[in-house]
Amino acid sequence: MFFLQVPETVSQLKNSNLVERGTINIKISGFENDLGDCWFALDNSKEVYESKGSVFIGKILPIINRSVYIKLDSLEYGEYAIRVFHDENSNGKLDFNFLGIPTEDYGYSNNASAWFGPPRWEKASFIFNQSEMQVEISVD
Numbered sequence: 001m002f003f004l005q006v007p008e009t010v011s012q013l014k015n016s017n018l019v020e021r022g023t024i025n026i027k028i029s030g031f032e033n034d035l036g037d038c039w040f041a042l043d044n045s046k047e048v049y050e051s052k053g054s055v056f057i058g059k060i061l062p063i064i065n066r067s068v069y070i071k072l073d074s075l076e077y078g079e080y081a082i083r084v085f086h087d088e089n090s091n092g093k094l095d096f097n098f099l100g101i102p103t104e105d106y107g108y109s110n111n112a113s114a115w116f117g118p119p120r121w122e123k124a125s126f127i128f129n130q131s132e133m134q135v136e137i138s139v140d
Contacts, residue, residue, distance in 0.1 A: 020077045022131045028068040028084055030138040031105060036088040037061060038068045043081045046121040056080075060087075081124040082109035086139055107139035 028038060037060045043049040044056040061068050063086070085094045085106040095103045109126055112119035126135070 020129075021074045022077065022128065022133065024072045024075055024128060024133050024135055026068075026070045026072070026082065026135045026137065028070075028107065028137045028139060029066065030107070030140055031063050031066040031068075031086055033088070034063045034066060036063070036086060036090045038063050039085050039087050039094075040068070040070060041083045042072065043083070044078060046125075049081050049083075049121050049124070075128065077129045079125050079127055080109070081121060081126070082135065082137060083107075083118065083124070084137060084139060105139040107137045109135060109137060111136075111138055 028040075031038070040057075040059045040061055041055040042057040048054050048056055057072065059070065061070060068084075083106070085102075086104050087093070088104050089095065094106060097103050106114070108114065108119055108124040110124055112123040118124075
């Protein structure tokens, strides 16, 4: 008789390939009014964060009672950054004055400050590594 020894069971093989996932609950507050929409971007790398017109997950969300709530389920553990802006006049872009200063509210994860452009990835990024996480962003 011939026996083949298999070092792992099928269930052990399946479990070793599982990717850990969880839920992020995000509250965005500080909007001056409920006009227009909140443009939301979740970026999963420095390259995506710094590129124009590219996001990992993007959503256009209604503002209700000067706040936005979003729940992202089954999100893979990793490093992320969030950026949002209030498209108050619904023209699909963040508006600036003649000096290049935004005239619509915006915000970033970690409430990272933005002076003369968006904050660096290192200031806005966070590690997501738990089954459920709360993130709060204040726009101004």
